[in-house]
Amino acid sequence: MPAGSALRFEIQAEDTNTQARCGVVHTAHGTFETPAFFPVATQATVKGILPELVRSVGTQGLLVNSYHLALRPGAEVVAAQGGLHRFMSWPHPLITDSGGFQVFSLGSLVRVSDDAVLFRSHLDGTLIEWSPEHAVRTQQQLGADIIMALDECPPANAPRDVIATAVRRTTAWARRSKHAHRRDDQAIFGIVQGGIYPDLRERSAREITELDFPGYAIGGLSVGESHDEMVQMLDVTAPLLPHERLRYLMGVGEPRDVLEAVARGVDLFDCVLPTRNGRNGQAWTWGGVVRIRNSEHRCSELPLDPTCDCTVCRRFSRAYLRHLFMAGEMLGPILLSLHNLRFFAVFMARIREAIRRGTFARFHQSMTASPLLSKA
Amino acid sequence: MPAGSALRFEIQAEDTNTQARCGVVHTAHGTFETPAFFPVATQATVKGILPELVRSVGTQGLLVNSYHLALRPGAEVVAAQGGLHRFMSWPHPLITDSGGFQVFSLGSLVRVSDDAVLFRSHLDGTLIEWSPEHAVRTQQQLGADIIMALDECPPANAPRDVIATAVRRTTAWARRSKHAHRRDDQAIFGIVQGGIYPDLRERSAREITELDFPGYAIGGLSVGESHDEMVQMLDVTAPLLPHERLRYLMGVGEPRDVLEAVARGVDLFDCVLPTRNGRNGQAWTWGGVVRIRNSEHRCSELPLDPTCDCTVCRRFSRAYLRHLFMAGEMLGPILLSLHNLRFFAVFMARIREAIRRGTFARFHQSMTASPLLSKA
Numbered sequence: 001m002p003a004g005s006a007l008r009f010e011i012q013a014e015d016t017n018t019q020a021r022c023g024v025v026h027t028a029h030g031t032f033e034t035p036a037f038f039p040v041a042t043q044a045t046v047k048g049i050l051p052e053l054v055r056s057v058g059t060q061g062l063l064v065n066s067y068h069l070a071l072r073p074g075a076e077v078v079a080a081q082g083g084l085h086r087f088m089s090w091p092h093p094l095i096t097d098s099g100g101f102q103v104f105s106l107g108s109l110v111r112v113s114d115d116a117v118l119f120r121s122h123l124d125g126t127l128i129e130w131s132p133e134h135a136v137r138t139q140q141q142l143g144a145d146i147i148m149a150l151d152e153c154p155p156a157n158a159p160r161d162v163i164a165t166a167v168r169r170t171t172a173w174a175r176r177s178k179h180a181h182r183r184d185d186q187a188i189f190g191i192v193q194g195g196i197y198p199d200l201r202e203r204s205a206r207e208i209t210e211l212d213f214p215g216y217a218i219g220g221l222s223v224g225e226s227h228d229e230m231v232q233m234l235d236v237t238a239p240l241l242p243h244e245r246l247r248y249l250m251g252v253g254e255p256r257d258v259l260e261a262v263a264r265g266v267d268l269f270d271c272v273l274p275t276r277n278g279r280n281g282q283a284w285t286w287g288g289v290v291r292i293r294n295s296e297h298r299c300s301e302l303p304l305d306p307t308c309d310c311t312v313c314r315r316f317s318r319a320y321l322r323h324l325f326m327a328g329e330m331l332g333p334i335l336l337s338l339h340n341l342r343f344f345a346v347f348m349a350r351i352r353e354a355i356r357r358g359t360f361a362r363f364h365q366s367m368t369a370s371p372l373l374s375k376a
Numbered sequence: 377m378p379a380g381s382a383l384r385f386e387i388q389a390e391d392t393n394t395q396a397r398c399g400v401v402h403t404a405h406g407t408f409e410t411p412a413f414f415p416v417a418t419q420a421t422v423k424g425i426l427p428e429l430v431r432s433v434g435t436q437g438l439l440v441n442s443y444h445l446a447l448r449p450g451a452e453v454v455a456a457q458g459g460l461h462r463f464m465s466w467p468h469p470l471i472t473d474s475g476g477f478q479v480f481s482l483g484s485l486v487r488v489s490d491d492a493v494l495f496r497s498h499l500d501g502t503l504i505e506w507s508p509e510h511a512v513r514t515q516q517q518l519g520a521d522i523i524m525a526l527d528e529c530p531p532a533n534a535p536r537d538v539i540a541t542a543v544r545r546t547t548a549w550a551r552r553s554k555h556a557h558r559r560d561d562q563a564i565f566g567i568v569q570g571g572i573y574p575d576l577r578e579r580s581a582r583e584i585t586e587l588d589f590p591g592y593a594i595g596g597l598s599v600g601e602s603h604d605e606m607v608q609m610l611d612v613t614a615p616l617l618p619h620e621r622l623r624y625l626m627g628v629g630e631p632r633d634v635l636e637a638v639a640r641g642v643d644l645f646d647c648v649l650p651t652r653n654g655r656n657g658q659a660w661t662w663g664g665v666v667r668i669r670n671s672e673h674r675c676s677e678l679p680l681d682p683t684c685d686c687t688v689c690r691r692f693s694r695a696y697l698r699h700l701f702m703a704g705e706m707l708g709p710i711l712l713s714l715h716n717l718r719f720f721a722v723f724m725a726r727i728r729e730a731i732r733r734g735t736f737a738r739f740h741q742s743m744t745a746s747p748l749l750s751k752a
Contacts, residue, residue: 044696048705050711073698073702080695081695088696299457319457320420322449327419327449330424331425334426
């Protein structure tokens, strides 16, 4: 990694039929290959799974939520423990979000002003002011490799004037976030907002890229809009982001959304889907989604996916996995989460391989026709 | 293993100052060293922990509850999957209990007669008749290496006439259980009852050993009596069990109880303590019990036990473990359970080593004076 640069993104292959590209990202805690999918470790843990196991299924990096850790145990506690990597025993790439999304969705909002968001903690009602400077300070204490500027993220169905205000604030907050940032072993990314309004997306992309961040996130998607609306916004936004910088689509994880975004030049994703849906008894397989509670699996000796190489598919039958879910045993959610993590790791590896081989368009087409891409 | 014998117990060393002995047990699924502690996998899973991890911390074998599996998913489902070892991916020694204890403690009792126990399932109210023959049939379908004759297990404070009836029934049921047993790759053990009445313990031990089982359990302890009462009953019962046969103290796991029982010639234990207490935030360490929720651990960089070699102690601070518990994260209970399993495995290994070296009396004494043996 060049001196003074916390993140280096190297594009290694580009698809000729789409905007898809693959490459490698160098961070202070190792590298990851793109397009990459980062599972979510909300409270500094992938729910129920030891970090060695998370890594062993091919997980390249994780996203941790600043809001949750700032409230409990406190960013200063994590800092005193040597930072997030050491605290959670994950010496690999980490992203923290700015807390903005959770402040708006979990906190009890008191007031949003150009200055900051004032909200009450969902845990104990404490009044907290979350400013761009506070978001950056918190993320510096946590110490992830990629951190995010504070943005305002309204729901997809918010009126145009609300979205326009969010775009204006997001730009102002991005400027302040960048100004507040000090740690040169972290890269801070700007976030583009704009809801489902092409002109607001364009304005946001222009304003945010003018601030010259080492990477850019497309925010405000996967917040209630349709798949087609998401794809349209990617069509508008992605080409406006600098070609040589990392592009990160926040909160997106449905395989069909990932595939369309990769085709439009997105490099990085994070999502709770593999673990959240795993906990609810849903497994992704190359033959389509398996709902393990279904009675058809009661006596099934089959693994979740006969083509999968994960420890779950090599050792356990659907009958056993169903038993765990019916009996309310923790191991059920754990095993389905673990399998899903492996599935997503393999899915991304196949995407990268197809881009490198120049067969991404064909892969995209074959996936679009497969049961895999049905909505979870 | 000699032909026709499902279990071979080889005593390798005997302590000269106490009745403690150590040895090795050969089963159809490998060997284990005694004195041995088997954690409990109630519903065919050690709660929250992959079997490879359970094994990796030195766990020699597990106990599974027949009652739970008979009710859900059904013993026939497990049999159709190739039996319990394969179902739960544990190719090592397994014990199943007879279901008796759970029938009495969890089921809604309808009628106990000399013939059988009639009860309603705690899951759906189904009326179930649990006879000695049914208990054996169920355990044959499950396929554990050591299975148990059905016994009647009243609480410690039950009146003498209730205990006397239980002793009489337990003998009759042991005879019927042995008669019903067909699988020559399983060993069936008889169980001694008798509550806290020395004469009833003697009578039960005499009657059960006359039936000539390959191993004997001491039942009806750890059901509400005091530590001293338990020790007195071991003093009465253990010497009446044949020296060359395995002695199994069911449901006992407090380190101080284990130590006193070993000193009186007990070879095998099972208990939920390491996992249940781990889930509740309690860790055993050589410096005494750690209650991880205590605020003193909020910023502690120490591992649970600086002398422990487990993956939890090598990777995670008390501050992180406390955070997981305070945040209600599954990984907290999982990590404390895993550490406790390692603690119990090492505790038993040290007991065996002391017996082999002829230093058990000294080990016993040093433990009795240590913070470890304070009641959990």
